[in-house]
Amino acid sequence: xxxxxxxxxxxxCGGRDGVSGAPVRDLLAPxxxxxxxxxxxxxxxxxxxxxxxxxxxFVDHYGPDDIxxxxxxxxxxxxxxxxxxxxxxxxxxxxxxxSLGSEQTVRPRELGLMTSGRAIAHSExxxxxxxxxxxxxxxxxxxxxxxxxxxxxxxxxPRLPEITGGGGLHATVVLGELDGAASPGTTYTPIVGADLTxxxxxxxxxxxxxxxxxxxxxxxxxxEVDGVRLAPGSxxxxxxxxxxxxxxxxxxxxxxxxxxxxxxxxxxxWWNFVGRSADDIARxxxxxxxxxxxxxxxxxxxxxxxxxxxxxVPLKPRxxxx
Ligand code: MN
Numbered sequence: 001x002x003x004x005x006x007x008x009x010x011x012x013c014g015g016r017d018g019v020s021g022a023p024v025r026d027l028l029a030p031x032x033x034x035x036x037x038x039x040x041x042x043x044x045x046x047x048x049x050x051x052x053x054x055x056x057x058f059v060d061h062y063g064p065d066d067i068x069x070x071x072x073x074x075x076x077x078x079x080x081x082x083x084x085x086x087x088x089x090x091x092x093x094x095x096x097x098x099s100l101g102s103e104q105t106v107r108p109r110e111l112g113l114m115t116s117g118r119a120i121a122h123s124e125x126x127x128x129x130x131x132x133x134x135x136x137x138x139x140x141x142x143x144x145x146x147x148x149x150x151x152x153x154x155x156x157x158p159r160l161p162e163i164t165g166g167g168g169l170h171a172t173v174v175l176g177e178l179d180g181a182a183s184p185g186t187t188y189t190p191i192v193g194a195d196l197t198x199x200x201x202x203x204x205x206x207x208x209x210x211x212x213x214x215x216x217x218x219x220x221x222x223x224e225v226d227g228v229r230l231a232p233g234s235x236x237x238x239x240x241x242x243x244x245x246x247x248x249x250x251x252x253x254x255x256x257x258x259x260x261x262x263x264x265x266x267x268x269x270w271w272n273f274v275g276r277s278a279d280d281i282a283r284x285x286x287x288x289x290x291x292x293x294x295x296x297x298x299x300x301x302x303x304x305x306x307x308x309x310x311x312x313v314p315l316k317p318r319x320x321x322x
Contacts, residue, residue, distance in 0.1 A: 002078040002124075003058075003271050008308055010281075010315040011269040013051035014142070019213055019262040020239030025228050026050070028215075028235040030061065039065060039073060041138070044217060044235040046269070053215040053237065054260020055189045057083070057142045057269060061217060061233045063135035064091055072126025072134050077297035077304035079288040080116035082148045082267075082274035084141040086185075086193060087112035087124070088174055090219060090254070092134035098122035099295030102154040108136075109195070111157040111174055113185045117143070119284075119293045120152035123300040137217060137256060139193065141175070142274050145265055147188045157184050168202030169247060171195065176260065179207050191260035198223055198249035205244040206257070214238040214245070214259035221253025230255065266317035271308060278315040285310060 020026075028050055030042030045051065045059040065072075073094060087094055089108045096104050096112055099121040106112035114122060126134060143150070161181040163171040173183045176191035183193075192212065198204075198221065208214060215237045216223075218230035225236050226246050238245070240262070247255070268275050273284045285307045287293040297304070 002075050002305060008271045010311055011046045011051055012266070012317050013046065013057060013269060014263050014265050014267040014317070016262055016264060018051060022239055022241045024237065024239040025226055026237040027228060028237060030233050030235070033060070035062070035075070042233040050237055052142070052263055053213055053258050054191050055142045055263045056139060056193070056258045056260065057267070057274065058140035059217060059235065059258070060138040061219070062138070064133045065135070066132060067092070067126060067130065067134050068132045072130055073124055074126070075124040076302050077121050077123045077300055078272055079119065079121045079284065079294045080272045081119055081280070081284045082143050083116050084143065085114045085116070086139040086141065086175060087136065088139065088195065088256070089136035092131045092136065093127060095125050095127045096122060096154070097297050097299050098154055099297050100152060100154060101298070103299065104154065104156045106156065109160070109172060111155070111160060111183065111185050113155040113157065113175070115150065115153045115186060117148065117150035117152045119287070121294040121297050123297050125300070137219070139258070141191065142263055142267055143188055145276065153186070155185060160184070165204050165206060167204035168199035169204035169206060170197040171206070178257070189260060189263065192257065194257045196247065196255050196257055198247065198253040198255070200249065200251050202247065202249045204247050206247055208242050208245050208259065210241050210243055211261060212259040213240045213262050214242070214257060217256040217258060219254040219256060221249060221251050223253040223255045224248045225255065268315045268317045270315055276317060281315055282310060
């Protein structure tokens with residue numbers, strides 16, 4: 001998915017000053033962002049006061065939307081640098097095409113993982129014949145400096161490890177590692193993304209790592225995480241320092257656990273780019289507008305996205321806090 005803001009704000013993020021070393025329960029409200037003509041998404045990251053959770057730097061939740069008589073998701077070709085995108089669906093399907101020539105329909109509970117590395121372009125659309133409901137999350141992972149110029153790649157993993165915990169909790173490991181089970185998706189930092197399904201009456205304690213920071217994105221139902229009731233489309237930031245996370249639900253519910261080692265490098269995020277400097281961003285924008293670096297996406301019925309104007313104030317990553 002693309003950031004379709006016409007005037008996207010620059011976000012400076014990374015470093016440790018926003019990281020809570022101790023457990024906290026910080027409820028983040030979503031910001032509603034229009035995506036195309038018929039869709040809105042709820043943006044949880046970046047959020048006022050919270051920009052990253054581990055290497056996770058962008059979190060959108062969308063649906064469930066009834067798109068029976070709608071085109072659904074229609075995101076024209078657009079570029080990325082410096083990140084990975086994770087497509088995760090509960091309902092519906094998304095057709096991914098990219099400048100490597102990939103063409104892949106991603107279905108519910110399958111991982112679509114795109115590593116932009118130095119440069120990639122892609123489009124995402126609901127196929128012409130699509131399911132009635134579309135419900136999912138679009139997530140970005142920042143690449144560390146040592147790997148941000150890596151070759152672009154697209155991975156599709158229809159089978160992912162599952163953990164049946166006690167107390168009614170069932171987990172699918174989408175990315176990274178949870179409780180000894182590892183996703184086949186390529187990662188570049190210590191990270192976890194897991195989809196947690198909670199049966200009615202769930203009362204569980206999920207083992208987690210004290211050196212990771214975590215957040216939980218509520219997908220459906222009425223989960224309670226560490227005593228906080230979560231409405232779908234909201235996110236609870238949990239900080240670091242936990243060995244177990246209490247999760248319960250009276251009714252059938254689902255949440256995504258997002259976590260990782262705090263991301264210490266300073267970043268500049270603007271539009272669909274993650275860089276280290278204003279120059280990185282300006283160069284990427286120039287390449288998308290006039291260059292050939294990103295390549296072509298073939299097969300999308302429509303024009304590619306034009307880059308917005310750069311903001312008038314130079315983009316700067318913030319200095320390291322320690
Ligand atoms: Mn995208």
